Amino acid sequence: MNLLAKLPTIAATIYRHLYRDGSSVGVIDSNKDWSANFCQMLGYDDPLFVELMRLYLVIHSDHEGGNVSAHTSHLVGSALSDPYLSFSAAMAGLAGPLHGLANQEVLVFLTKLVGDIGHNYTEKQLREWVWNHLKSGQVVPGYGHAVLRKTDPRYTCQREFALKHLPNDPLFKLVSNLYKITPDVLLEQGKAKNPWPNVDAHSGVLLQHFGMTEMSYYTVLFGVSRALGCLSQLIWARGMGLPLERPKSHSTEGLMKLAKAAKSSNTQQ
């Protein structure tokens, strides 16, 4: 609870020192909510940005605990390491490009796309660009998910926010046009189990629109939100006395049996 309460202040202090004049984050106004206070500490007073942050902080907090950061804090916490250690381990996982850093990768991808074809492209040009990108062995960041098999609902609510508040933003239009063509291209390519966009495909564009352009801060922002999921689960894990976590072990004999079973099922197929 302490860590949760302190995180926005710590994160905002880092922001002000790295990207602003290093001035104080000011005092917390207990009549305002989490988002309003956090935005004020960061130095943003646009009510629409506060509303966006309200959405952002909720949708990034967690969904079902299986992702790398939530799972890591659970694993480390299961050794009875304190919540500060458990959460910092979670953040080390969130920093990976296949996890929280993906929203930054999406912006790098979009910037490259705009650099190549600008904002006045046809659907055909966009499709060709995505195909060439895939053919060069790269992926479309922000598309696909380990478990979801449809458009991530967190993508959809960010899209709804953008349609309502920034429908003419050129980067949003690009994200929207990519949504029209990319799933088909990925299905045609035949590699993706899930060709639909996830939360990371949208978030950066919204932050950019409101002037938060410092991409290397995005994972910190994600972390402030993810803390709510990780740490509430840690409280439950302690309350329920959950055991030390460990992956299943196999003896050599057990592994041989598994390998034989896999071989015979492959032969039958």
Ligand code: MLT
């Ligand atoms: C997340 O929210 O961490 C991502 O959707 C990744 C995941 O759930 O595995």
